[in-house]
Amino acid sequence: MKEVTVGIDIGGTNTKYGVVDREGYVHHQGNIPTTQFESFQDYFDAMADALRECIQLLPSGIKIVGIGVGAANGNYYTGNIERATNLRWKGVLPLAKMFREEFGVPCVLTNDANAAAVGEMIYGNAKKMKDFVVITLGTGLGSGFVCSGVLLNGHHGIAGEVGHTSVNPNGRYCNCGKRGCLETYVSATGIKRTVYKLLADHLEPSELRGISFDNLNTKMITEAAHRGDVVAREAFEYTGRILGMKLAETVVHSDPEAIFLFGGLSMAGDLIFKPTQRHMEENLMPLFRGKIKILPSALTNQAAPILGASSLVWDYLDKREKSAIAY
């Protein structure tokens, strides 16, 4: 009997799901719009229907051994999504318990950045690593820490919120209610804000002057930078400088072997990796210099969030005897 797991990534707009084997091959995948459902129960019922359909399509001899869920504000200990600002359903959503009861297999839930970190360990470039960090660069900046081979959850199940360390206490407004958080500078949204700041401050011509804030995206900024656009290049330099400075602080906390950059902004390659590496080294306590690698995530395709979520189950099964948590 071949074992597979289900991975579910719940984003504010779309929920992606798929059936994945131990080697990271995605057998089936699909998605449903997260925003479409008035009540959380309706959303859950639609997800359960979609999964049942997925399972029926599997050839015989394949068995689902668990469900992994990655979601913003997902809490590993409780299996709940707690007060997520990106979802329309308020309060505490006991999703892991509901999946467990519906499908009769273990369900492991955590936030999306933690899922990305476990995904890197199970399927990706961190297979042989015990201590590393994954930084997810999407709409915001998430982070997941693996220490001694174990996902760092913390006492309340909310460790790894590096996106909300401070760059400037009087800086840009953040969704969390504070000002100057790292993710307001370093994320898909952050680099857009930086482009607009640069366009405001400087006189240089730039192809980005013709694009509205709402229409601007990381891909456009990346392509403009590749064509030599001065503002776009400076935006990447600035973004990498701030990321590098703050990663130097993350390094002295947890002493990782490597830091992986994951998600949209990381696809810009050298444009973001080079300034990040340089400024991290410059700002590092000398004891750590030359020791820490900044690497691209191996999970780069559309299925990456599904892989991350599905990996939570393999990790749980591997560590079951050591009190890993599932519902």
Place this chain on the structure above:
Amino acid sequence: MKEVTVGIDIGGTNTKYGVVDREGYVHHQGNIPTTQFESFQDYFDAMADALRECIQLLPSGIKIVGIGVGAANGNYYTGNIERATNLRWKGVLPLAKMFREEFGVPCVLTNDANAAAVGEMIYGNAKKMKDFVVITLGTGLGSGFVCSGVLLNGHHGIAGEVGHTSVNPNGRYCNCGKRGCLETYVSATGIKRTVYKLLADHLEPSELRGISFDNLNTKMITEAAHRGDVVAREAFEYTGRILGMKLAETVVHSDPEAIFLFGGLSMAGDLIFKPTQRHMEENLMPLFRGKIKILPSALTNQAAPILGASSLVWDYLDKREKSAIAY
């Protein structure tokens, strides 16, 4: 047969050692001057003699089961003291291996702040905690992280250097070679520097104006503050503000249940705890507010560093099957 461990704390000036039981009772203790020995071998021989003498004084029925060592730049993985700037012997000192060979019992070595963290877990206020941080406020600022009940060592064995996160990249010169590190503001030396800065900037009369930098110490600043000295009080407020701001960043990394303050500066009580707590809360990502305790260490007497070092052995013995490292 009652089991005891030996704890050795190697400071730049003095080496303290003692024989400690599982409950934290110190049976014998002593110290030798670290600075007195030209060669590292001479120092080791003197330590070995002192320990043998200590062991001979133990009543029958008591057995030494291991040796724990806390030392700046001590590396848990290698058992070496590596390039310590506070010792006269250069290079790599394989101390754990030497003790193991001399006494035939396991020897566990790590840096002094990590030893303090394990001490808090074994003997102190963190007995029931799985996720916490200890901040040691001595000549510098050290930190030790316990995550899921396990000391965080990192990939290179040097995790927890929070004293070298950045307060101001153009700030005070630090022994590490950088500028503006946290420990240049928050430590016994840091608050002295702050007092001198305040005396330079302001006109207020202060009893501290009569004391030279070399003679000034934390106790004098604390006593002056208790007597209402404006400069001394402002120095504590400023120190607590910076510590609180930076602890807010440490919290979002590791999500601890509590942060313990250990060592000289923490003895000032409310003078340091109140501004630290207030500024940490103000600077915290809202998700974490009201959740994290700042507490005094239970290890406050002269034997605290010996307790921390000796606790490393109990922790090692408790976790032996889980690949803890000893020589």
